[in-house]
Amino acid sequence: MAMIEVRRDGALALVLLNRTEALNAISTAFAAELAERLRELGAEPRLRALVLASNGGRAFCVGADLKERKGFSDAELYAQRPVFRELFDAARELPMPAVAAVGGYALGGGFELALCCDLIAADANAVFGLPETSVGLVPGGGGTQLLSRRIGLARAADLLYTGRQIAYAEACELGLVDQVAKTGASALDAALELAGTIAANSPVALRSAKHALRTGYDLPLAAGLDIEDAAWRQAAFSADRVEGIQAFAEKRRPRFE
Structure with missing residues (x-):
């Protein structure tokens, strides 16, 4: 086994x-x-x-x-x-x-x-x-x-x-x-x-959020905010963000790919 x-x-x-x-x-x-x-x-x-x-x-x-x-x-x-x-x-x-x-x-x-x-x-x-x-x-x-x-x-x-x-x-x-x-x-x-x-949430957003949380935790605030900004950009310009906004507008659950 x-x-x-x-x-x-x-x-x-x-x-x-x-x-x-x-x-x-x-x-x-x-x-x-x-x-x-x-x-x-x-x-x-x-x-x-x-x-x-x-x-x-x-x-x-x-x-x-x-x-x-x-x-x-x-x-x-x-x-x-x-x-x-x-x-x-x-x-x-x-x-x-x-x-x-x-x-x-x-x-x-x-x-x-x-x-x-x-x-x-x-x-x-x-x-x-x-x-x-x-x-x-x-x-x-x-x-x-x-x-x-x-x-x-x-x-x-x-x-x-x-x-x-x-x-x-x-x-x-x-x-x-x-x-x-x-x-x-x-x-x-x-x-x-x-x-x-x-x-149920976006895989791109989840991974980006985890990276920002884990990487920035012990850094000075300014450095952590830069990491958060990079994570935001990773998610914001992904297909997941497009689907998430579309699903919100159509009042349905998003279908993240």
């Missing part, structure tokens, strides 16, 4: 982590396969949104496969590092909006995979944590950088330094959860609903 399953529904892609017997622990092979699938999807211009989820089980992803690493020499651990970096780079650099559906454990690299996405949907079973310091490591999938940008320096420091796990309610309070699952619904249900709303 493939470790990664990809399903498509029109302009929406669903990427399912399918190593559920190991709680989707990230082995070297798993990281390489997931990175390849994400890069392939990122190259599909008609996709407007992507959902990353577990194909069932008790976890979204529990991070690096420590059973695999247990027998590693320093050289083998060193060789694994670029494979993992390629995975997190591929997730973070997706050109279309990406939503993580977190049900169950999202720990270590699993939490970082969710942070690489633009938005996080979760249900009441979600548990988040970066336990790396408890096993002599530092988060290496963007955790030290992405978490602080989401919830602030001091709150990120708490989770990074203590390595503690936080349940759904605290995660919502900290601002980690962007879409809350309705009563009786799963994180995947919530993520698909959110991604479906996103996917």
Whole structure:
């Protein structure tokens, strides 16, 4: 059975982590396969949104496969590092909006995979944590950088330094959860609903907006506004803008190509 399953529904892609017997622990092979699938999807211009989820089980992803690493020499651990970096780079650099559906454990690299996405949907079973310091490591999938940008320096420091796990309610309070699952619904249900709303919009506008948001976030305002202007021009002179205005005038849903 493939470790990664990809399903498509029109302009929406669903990427399912399918190593559920190991709680989707990230082995070297798993990281390489997931990175390849994400890069392939990122190259599909008609996709407007992507959902990353577990194909069932008790976890979204529990991070690096420590059973695999247990027998590693320093050289083998060193060789694994670029494979993992390629995975997190591929997730973070997706050109279309990406939503993580977190049900169950999202720990270590699993939490970082969710942070690489633009938005996080979760249900009441979600548990988040970066336990790396408890096993002599530092988060290496963007955790030290992405978490602080989401919830602030001091709150990120708490989770990074203590390595503690936080349940759904605290995660919502900290601002980690962007879409809350309705009563009786799963994180995947919530993520698909959110991604479906996103996917109804212009693919050119969505990608341009994401580029402006992600690229300009840490820049001085003037530089960020220049990036926004370039993104505006990309969308404004596209066929999507013509269709969007025409659909508005005709009081119908736009048919973006």
